[in-house]
Amino acid sequence: MTNTPEKQKPLVLVVDDYQDAREMYAEYLEFSGFRVAEAKNGQEALDKAFELTPDVILMDLSLPVMDGWEATRRLKGDERTKGIPVVALTGHALKGHSEDANEAGCDAYVTKPCLPDALVDQVKKMIARREAASRR
Amino acid sequence: MVSPAPLPPAEVDSGARLVLAEHLLACESAVASARAVVEWLARRHGAPAACVGPAEGASASTCLASEGLTGAQQAALARAWDAHGSPLAASRTRPGARWLAADAVEGAAMPGGFLAVPLGRSGASAAALLVVGLPGPAVPEDVAWVAACAGPLLARQLAGDARAPRRPEPDRLLRRVINAVSDPVLLTDTEGTLLFANARAEALLVAGPDSSPGRTRAVELNQRLFRETLTQGGTSVHRREVPLVDPLEGMDLLFELITTPVLAPDGPSVVVSVLRNLTDLGRATQALGESYRQLRATEREARSERHRLDRVLDSVADPIILTDPTGGMVMMNDPAERLFAWPHEEGPASEGPAGEAMLRRVRSNDALFASFLANLLGPENAGVSRWKSQLTLDDPATGAPVPMEAMANKVQGDGGELTGIVTVFHDRTEVLERARLLERVKEVSSELEARVQSATAELAEQNEKLRRQAIQLEQASAAKSQFLANMSHEFRTPLNAILGYTNMLLQGVSGEMTPPQRRNLTRIDSNGRHLLEVINEILDITRIEAGRMPLHLSDFGIPELLQEVMAEMDPIIARSKLSVDTRLDEGLPGVWSDRQKVKQIVLNLLSNALKFTHEGGVQVMAEYQNATGTVAISVKDTGIGIDVSNQEKIFEDFQQVDSSPTRAYGGTGLGLSICRRLAEMIGGRVSLQSAPGQGSTFTLHFPRRARRT
Numbered sequence: 001m002t003n004t005p006e007k008q009k010p011l012v013l014v015v016d017d018y019q020d021a022r023e024m025y026a027e028y029l030e031f032s033g034f035r036v037a038e039a040k041n042g043q044e045a046l047d048k049a050f051e052l053t054p055d056v057i058l059m060d061l062s063l064p065v066m067d068g069w070e071a072t073r074r075l076k077g078d079e080r081t082k083g084i085p086v087v088a089l090t091g092h093a094l095k096g097h098s099e100d101a102n103e104a105g106c107d108a109y110v111t112k113p114c115l116p117d118a119l120v121d122q123v124k125k126m127i128a129r130r131e132a133a134s135r136r
Numbered sequence: 137m138v139s140p141a142p143l144p145p146a147e148v149d150s151g152a153r154l155v156l157a158e159h160l161l162a163c164e165s166a167v168a169s170a171r172a173v174v175e176w177l178a179r180r181h182g183a184p185a186a187c188v189g190p191a192e193g194a195s196a197s198t199c200l201a202s203e204g205l206t207g208a209q210q211a212a213l214a215r216a217w218d219a220h221g222s223p224l225a226a227s228r229t230r231p232g233a234r235w236l237a238a239d240a241v242e243g244a245a246m247p248g249g250f251l252a253v254p255l256g257r258s259g260a261s262a263a264a265l266l267v268v269g270l271p272g273p274a275v276p277e278d279v280a281w282v283a284a285c286a287g288p289l290l291a292r293q294l295a296g297d298a299r300a301p302r303r304p305e306p307d308r309l310l311r312r313v314i315n316a317v318s319d320p321v322l323l324t325d326t327e328g329t330l331l332f333a334n335a336r337a338e339a340l341l342v343a344g345p346d347s348s349p350g351r352t353r354a355v356e357l358n359q360r361l362f363r364e365t366l367t368q369g370g371t372s373v374h375r376r377e378v379p380l381v382d383p384l385e386g387m388d389l390l391f392e393l394i395t396t397p398v399l400a401p402d403g404p405s406v407v408v409s410v411l412r413n414l415t416d417l418g419r420a421t422q423a424l425g426e427s428y429r430q431l432r433a434t435e436r437e438a439r440s441e442r443h444r445l446d447r448v449l450d451s452v453a454d455p456i457i458l459t460d461p462t463g464g465m466v467m468m469n470d471p472a473e474r475l476f477a478w479p480h481e482e483g484p485a486s487e488g489p490a491g492e493a494m495l496r497r498v499r500s501n502d503a504l505f506a507s508f509l510a511n512l513l514g515p516e517n518a519g520v521s522r523w524k525s526q527l528t529l530d531d532p533a534t535g536a537p538v539p540m541e542a543m544a545n546k547v548q549g550d551g552g553e554l555t556g557i558v559t560v561f562h563d564r565t566e567v568l569e570r571a572r573l574l575e576r577v578k579e580v581s582s583e584l585e586a587r588v589q590s591a592t593a594e595l596a597e598q599n600e601k602l603r604r605q606a607i608q609l610e611q612a613s614a615a616k617s618q619f620l621a622n623m624s625h626e627f628r629t630p631l632n633a634i635l636g637y638t639n640m641l642l643q644g645v646s647g648e649m650t651p652p653q654r655r656n657l658t659r660i661d662s663n664g665r666h667l668l669e670v671i672n673e674i675l676d677i678t679r680i681e682a683g684r685m686p687l688h689l690s691d692f693g694i695p696e697l698l699q700e701v702m703a704e705m706d707p708i709i710a711r712s713k714l715s716v717d718t719r720l721d722e723g724l725p726g727v728w729s730d731r732q733k734v735k736q737i738v739l740n741l742l743s744n745a746l747k748f749t750h751e752g753g754v755q756v757m758a759e760y761q762n763a764t765g766t767v768a769i770s771v772k773d774t775g776i777g778i779d780v781s782n783q784e785k786i787f788e789d790f791q792q793v794d795s796s797p798t799r800a801y802g803g804t805g806l807g808l809s810i811c812r813r814l815a816e817m818i819g820g821r822v823s824l825q826s827a828p829g830q831g832s833t834f835t836l837h838f839p840r841r842a843r844r845t
Contacts, residue, residue, distance in 0.1 A: 020633040024640065031645045062625075091628040113632035113668060115639045 010055035010127050011035040015045040015071070016089065017063050021112075025058065028116035029123070042066025046074055049081050056126045058119070059106065061090040069104040076105030085126040089114065152180070152346070153281060159345020160286060166293035170200035170264065172345060173286045177268055178203035180278050184246065186210060187255075188217045188224075189264030189294055200264065212243030217265050227254040228261050233283070235273035248272075253279055255287035263291035320411040326397070328363030331406060340380055340389075340411075347383075354383035365393055366409065377414065390414040455540075455561040458547075461554045463509050472561070475501050475529055475538070497530040504529060505542075505559070512544050512557055521546050526564070539564040613681065620678040627671050635664045673806045676736075680813045687817060689842055692731045694724050694758050694767065701738050702756075705746070712746050715753035724760050727767055729842040733814045734769075737822070740807045741771040741834045749775035752831070760840065766820070770835040777828040787812045787822070811836070818842050 012034045016022040019040075026036040037052050039045040041063045049057060057075070061068035068088065075081040088106040091113075110122055156176045163169040170187035177185040184204030191198035197217045199210035216224040223240050233253040239245050248271035254262030266286075268279055311332075314321050320337035324330055333342055341362060343355035358380045365378040378393045391411040399405045446469070449456050455472035459465055468476060478498055504527050511523040522545045529538045544559040638661045640646070642654065649657065679685045698718055702709075709716050727734075738756070745754045752774025759768050778786060787808050808822070811834075815822050820838025 018629050018633070021629065021636065024633055024636045028636070028640050028645060031640075091625045091632065112628050113635045116636050117639065117643065 009033060009035045011037060011052060012123055013037045013039060013045065013048055013052065013054040013057045015039045015042070015058060015063065015068065016060040017041060018060075021060075025116060025119060029120060032120045034120075034123070040064075042068060042071035045071045049075055049084065050078070053080065054084060055130070056123050057084055057086045058123070059086050059088050061088055072104040072106055083130075085130055087119075087122055087126060089119075152176070153278075153285075155346040156282070157285060160289055162345065163289075163293070166264075166290055166296075167200050169286060169290050169293055173266065173282055173290075174201040174203050175344075176346075177266075177278065177282060181268065181270065181276065184209075184250075184269040186213055186267045187264055187290075188213050188267065189255075189290070204269070208243060209246070212241055213265075213267055215243075216241045224252055224265060227252050227265055230254070231258070231262070233275045233279065235270075235275075251275060251279060253283045255283055256291040257288050260291070262287075263294045319413065320391070322362075322409040322411070324366065324407050324409060326405060326407055328359075328366045328407075330359070337411070340383065343383070350386070351383045354381045354386070357381055358383070362393075362409075366395060366407065378411070380411075388415070390418045454563065457505070457559045457561075459509060459557045459559070461513070461556065463506060463513050463557075466556060475532065475561075476505060493535065494532040497532040497535060501529045501532070508542055509544060509557060509559070512546060527561075539568050617678045617682045620674055624671050624675045624678075627667070631664060631668055631671070635661065635668070638664060673810060676810050677806055677813070680810070680817070685814075685817065687730050687842075688732060689728060690731055691726055691728055693726050694769070695720055697731065697735055698738065698756060698758065698769075701735060701742060704739065705742055708743065708746055712749075714746065714749055714751070716742075716746075716756070717753070718756045718758075720757070721759040724758060724767070725840060727838075727840045729818050729838060729840075733818055734836070734838065737811045737814050737836050738769055738771070740811050741822075741836070744807055744834070745771050745773035745775065745832070749773040749831075765840050766837050767840055768835050768837050770833055772831065772833040774831040777830045777832055778824070778826040779828050783824050783826065786824075808834075 012029050014022050014025050014029070014036055015038075016025070017040050022038050022040075026038055029036045037048050037054060039048045043066045045057070045059065045063075045068075046066070048054070059068045059072055063071070068090075072086050072088070075084065075086060082105075085107040086105065087108040087110055088104075089110050089112060091111075108122055108126060110119060156172060159172050160169055163172055166189060170189065174185045174187050177183075184202070186202035186205050186209075187200045188197055188210075189200045197214045199205075199214050202210050205213075213224070216222045217228075219225055223234070223236055227234060231254055233251050235251055236249055238247055238249045240249070246269045248269065250267050250269045251273075253266040253268070253275075255264040255266055256262040264287075266279070266283060270276070311334075314332075314334045317334060318336065320340055321334045322330060322337045322341065323332035330341060341355060341358050343352040347355070361378055361380060365376060368376075375392060375394050378391050380389045380391055381387070382389050390413075392414050394410045394412065396408045396410075397405055398408050446467075449467075449469035450471075452469060453471060455475055456469045457465065457472045457476065458467040465476075476498060478495065508523070508525055508527055511517060511525070512520055522543065524541065524543045527540045527542050529540055530536070531538050541562045541564050542559055543562070544557050546554055547556040547558055549555040638657055641649065641657050642661065676685070698720070702716070702718065705716075742754065742756065754774075755770075755772045757768075757770045757772065760766075761768060812822050815836055815838060818838050819842055820836060823835045823837065824832060825835075826832035
């Protein structure tokens with residue numbers, strides 16, 4: 001993976017308002033061979049997604065300005081971005097968040113705390129599934 | 137005197153003539169004899185008759201007696217007898233009867249004419265003339281007989297009369313007047329010898345020669361009685377009673393005899409007697425006396441009745457008053473007297489202020505009664521027959537108020553007129569007292585009811601408070617859940633970064649580390665994970681409480697599950713240095729339940745056992761109880777054990793056997809509580825067998841096939 005040319009590396013958009021978490025995941029994703037873009041809230045996530053068209057989006061759900069569910073709904077409602085897999089990330093374990101996330105169009109659901117290697121595994125799974133789909 | 141019926145002719149000749157003859161023999165005066173003759177003839181022949189002769193003490197003749205002739209006829213006959221040359225005067229000297237035409241004597245015309253029969257001794261001139269009104273000249277036998285029989289007698293009497301002192305005789309008019317008097321009037325001498333009697337007196341005291349023997353005896357008795365009474369009283373003016381007999385009816389009669397001596401101017405003293413019939417008066421008096429006696433008897437009876445009635449009325453406890461139609465008291469019984477009568481009979485005690493007070497109360501009662509009666513008195517209340525009202529009287533003796541019900545009834549006479557009013561009083565004290573008690577009971581009952589109501593209201597209020605508290609509690613619980621959820625999130629966010637960076641460092645993302653660095657990082661990782669477990673436990677409780685723990689049922693096998701648990705606990709088991717083994721029944725059936733929850737319970741129980749066991753071992757056992765269809769998974773340790781008194785407590789939230797600040801074992805105290813709740817969710821339970829120092833055995837019992845709730 002490390003040998004893959006820079007432009008061929010999959011681009012992961014990490015959306016999280018908690019800077020430490022965002023940068024931690026970003027560092028580990030880059031360490032694991034991905035290109036990473038970051039967004040602090042839902043609106044930024046939308047802008048970045050339309051601008052960069054990432055391969056996978058890691059979407060925290062509790063966000064300022066626009067929350068993750070809304071942002072996901074909009075991404076999935078747009079032609080340019082609806083094919084991008086979205087992995088929901090949440091620290092909330094109380095409500096039926098997974099159902100809400102699925103309803104909003106999330107392709108996978110990960111509960112915090114999620115160790116970086118577990119998250120990277122999830123991202124790789126998403127990309128593999130997408131590649132498999134595009135090959136068909 | 138005219139007899140009511142003529143005697144039959146057969147007997148006339150013998151009987152009637154004998155009677156007349158007897159009568160004539162008894163006659164003491166010419167007038168009486170003349171009268172007897174005239175009356176007898178007139179009766180025998182139904183024709184007028186008269187006897188004319190010389191008047192007593194007078195020069196001219198007069199009509200001595202007559203029947204059926206007017207006064208003018210009598211006078212004309214007397215004149216014709218005296219007048220010389222008249223057909224009658226001729227009879228003085230010529231014996232034998234002579235028939236004259238109707239108009240022979242002027243002024244004495246008789247229809248059909250009349251016989252003139254001279255009366256006197258044979259051979260001498262006639263002393264008197266008998267005139268009989270007859271239709272023809274034939275001389276009846278009777279007339280001839282009378283003339284032959286009475287003629288000499290009359291002549292002798294007339295001669296005798298002339299010699300004897302003349303007795304006073306009222307003149308004819310006077311005699312008529314006296315005859316007209318309805319009371320018997322008599323003229324007698326002082327011995328009672330009858331001189332004159334008017335018609336009424338004659339009826340009583342004179343019997344004609346032809347009278348019946350009964351009548352004659354009655355008359356004789358009357359004469360004797362009269363004479364006795366007269367002589368007893370003397371001749372002065374006198375009043376006395378004389379009992380006589382009615383000669384006709386035979387009844388006893390009572391007369392008042394008033395006698396007045398009269399000195400005749402030319403003769404001896406005579407006595408005028410007037411009899412007044414007292415019979416009716418006497419009878420009336422007697423009847424009156426009887427009536428009076430009866431009245432007295434009736435009165436006595438009435439009085440006794442009245443006394444009886446009084447006693448009856450007095451024995452009635454209720455006051456009764458009888459009033460007249462004007463409202464005046466007629467009668468009252470004793471109970472009424474005590475209320476309405478003046479306390480006169482109280483004696484000296486009634487004097488003074490006490491007596492005054494009694495008198496005042498009686499007056500006030502009377503006034504009340506009078507105004508009550510006014511509802512029935514007076515013509516405007518004629519249509520009202522009874523009146524009922526409540527009166528509050530005063531007891532005259534004590535002044536205590538006496539509530540009375542008064543009922544007045546009109547008493548009506550036979551004609552429907554008002555004769556009185558009866559008023560009956562009824563003491564209502566007892567009734568009122570009863571009503572008052574009833575009222576009191578009602579009051580108490582309503583008070584009780586009010587108390588019950590207020591208690592009920594209080595209860596309702598408290599229920600409402602409790603309900604609100606329950607709501608508040610629920611809200612507080614919801615708030616707590618929300619708080620715990622938020623807190624958990626806030627813990628997780630930095631913990632995520634801590635665990636993430638630790639993980640990255642341990643993976644060598646920032647380059648290789650020295651062994652001490654790695655050891656320290658591992659401890660950070662371990663503590664971070666522990667912290668995460670605590671957070672997860674709190675979150676689990678919150679989720680269960682909030683009902684947000686979903687049930688996921690599936691088929692699974694117990695051996696595989698326990699294997700998984702052992703694998704996860706392996707690092708801790710390895711570190712505890714305890715012997716942990718599993719013992720499973722053969723033929724454990726597959727189960728239908730929430731795998732995740734069963735696993736979590738077993739994990740908890742196992743980690744608990746490891747935590748409180750320092751030496752020995754932990755054994756995990758599973759068996760299937762066919763009878764109850766339940767699976768039992770037990771975790772048995774050789775740890776410190778739990779006292780019976782604490783065995784229930786440890787299943788409660790945040791409770792530990794030792795919760796002192798110096799406790800030897802850490803933990804949130806939520807593990808067993810979560811186990812119990814999760815067990816309940818799958819229809820099972822967690823039991824405990826333990827004693828201090830003897831170790832503990834926790835067992836999860838749950839049905840092989842869970843029922844979806």
